[in-house]
Amino acid sequence: MLTEFELIKHCFNWPQNNETIICAVGDDASIVEVPRGYQLVQSIDTQVADIHFPATAPAQLIAQRALRCAISDLAAMGAKPQAFHLALSLPKNTSQAWLESFSLGLRACAEEFNISLIGGDTTSSPALVVTLQVQGLVSAGKALTRDKAQVGDDIWLSGEIGRSAAALEGVLASPETFVEKDSGLASDYFYPQAQINLGQKLVGLAHSALDISDGLLQDASHIAKASNVCLNFSAAHIPTSELAVALCGQAEALQLALTGGDDYQLLFTAPQQAHNELKDLNCYHVGQVEERKAHSEWVLLDGQTVSHKSMGYQHF
Numbered sequence: 001m002l003t004e005f006e007l008i009k010h011c012f013n014w015p016q017n018n019e020t021i022i023c024a025v026g027d028d029a030s031i032v033e034v035p036r037g038y039q040l041v042q043s044i045d046t047q048v049a050d051i052h053f054p055a056t057a058p059a060q061l062i063a064q065r066a067l068r069c070a071i072s073d074l075a076a077m078g079a080k081p082q083a084f085h086l087a088l089s090l091p092k093n094t095s096q097a098w099l100e101s102f103s104l105g106l107r108a109c110a111e112e113f114n115i116s117l118i119g120g121d122t123t124s125s126p127a128l129v130v131t132l133q134v135q136g137l138v139s140a141g142k143a144l145t146r147d148k149a150q151v152g153d154d155i156w157l158s159g160e161i162g163r164s165a166a167a168l169e170g171v172l173a174s175p176e177t178f179v180e181k182d183s184g185l186a187s188d189y190f191y192p193q194a195q196i197n198l199g200q201k202l203v204g205l206a207h208s209a210l211d212i213s214d215g216l217l218q219d220a221s222h223i224a225k226a227s228n229v230c231l232n233f234s235a236a237h238i239p240t241s242e243l244a245v246a247l248c249g250q251a252e253a254l255q256l257a258l259t260g261g262d263d264y265q266l267l268f269t270a271p272q273q274a275h276n277e278l279k280d281l282n283c284y285h286v287g288q289v290e291e292r293k294a295h296s297e298w299v300l301l302d303g304q305t306v307s308h309k310s311m312g313y314q315h316f
């Protein structure tokens, strides 16, 4: 195995092409410029082997999936990706080939989303842990947040949900066999489609937004609580995928869409006058924001209390 410093130089010090990056990999800390009129949006995301991804999945997939999941939080805030830090904790026996594959996957994904690696930290560890701090830029005061949903807003989804959760059983059965992106559900798991372009288009259009990582119902409750409103979903309008229905049936596909997580689609609310524009952006109208009566539910399905045992993924 390479030494700690050889490894950083060899795998994580590639040229950056972004004039807002003043100091990147190699110094004690990074320095970035925030252009006048913009604010910096920052988020940190940890992924642990066999909790967030199968430890035996190809390294290049682990890397790019982790970056896609992390920048999804920038999409949810309407930010344009700028830079990221990588904290990598590696088992002592990690091979150079594994590291090179991880680095290639990370770099390809960073280039696809035009985001620069500006630093990080590398340690040994009993388990593989990938932590990504990501940051992006948004016009000052314009970021999308969870706390501005208004009674009367339409509720929208950026795409089909439940696809990745439907893929999980198959992915866990043989993670090392997945190689290339295709039209199957495993691609939804390994290549979550962070809604970076849509997120920026929603600035000025949506009142509130988040990305769905834990499951629609659980994540919806974050908007409801932050905005002190009730989100009432229409089950018939939740966009499940034909592939998931074919694999596990209509009822299970809906259940996975509501509570499965790993979607990385955006859930957002917008005033009714934005309806046509959002339809043109291929978004799905899935419910209404309503007044919440004291002590009543934050999230309803067809006006009813949600009876599902789990509302989404919980670590503890």
Ligand SMILES: Nc1ncnc2c1ncn2[C@@H]1O[C@H](COP(=O)(O)OP(=O)(O)OP(=O)(O)O)[C@@H](O)[C@H]1O
Residues within 6 Å of the ligand: 045, 073, 213, 214
């Ligand atoms: N250990 C912590 N210390 C301080 N703040 C935290 C900590 N863990 C989470 N948070 C904050 O709590 C909020 C919810 O965190 P969470 O990780 O659930 O974000 P998320 O976007 O909902 O999910 P995801 O982790 O899938 O991106 C965020 O504002 C996050 O910054």
Ligand SMILES: Cc1ncc(C[n+]2csc(CCOP(=O)(O)O)c2C)c(N)n1
Residues within 6 Å of the ligand: 046, 050, 051, 052, 053, 054, 168, 172, 213, 214, 260, 261, 262, 313
């Ligand atoms: C191997 C494997 N097993 C289970 C899952 C399901 N899963 C794990 S964490 C999580 C929520 C998001 O995490 P966080 O809230 O930490 O961002 C979900 C849906 C997976 N992705 N991979």
Ligand SMILES: [Mg+2]
Residues within 6 Å of the ligand: 072, 073, 076, 210, 211, 212, 213
């Ligand atoms: Mg999020």
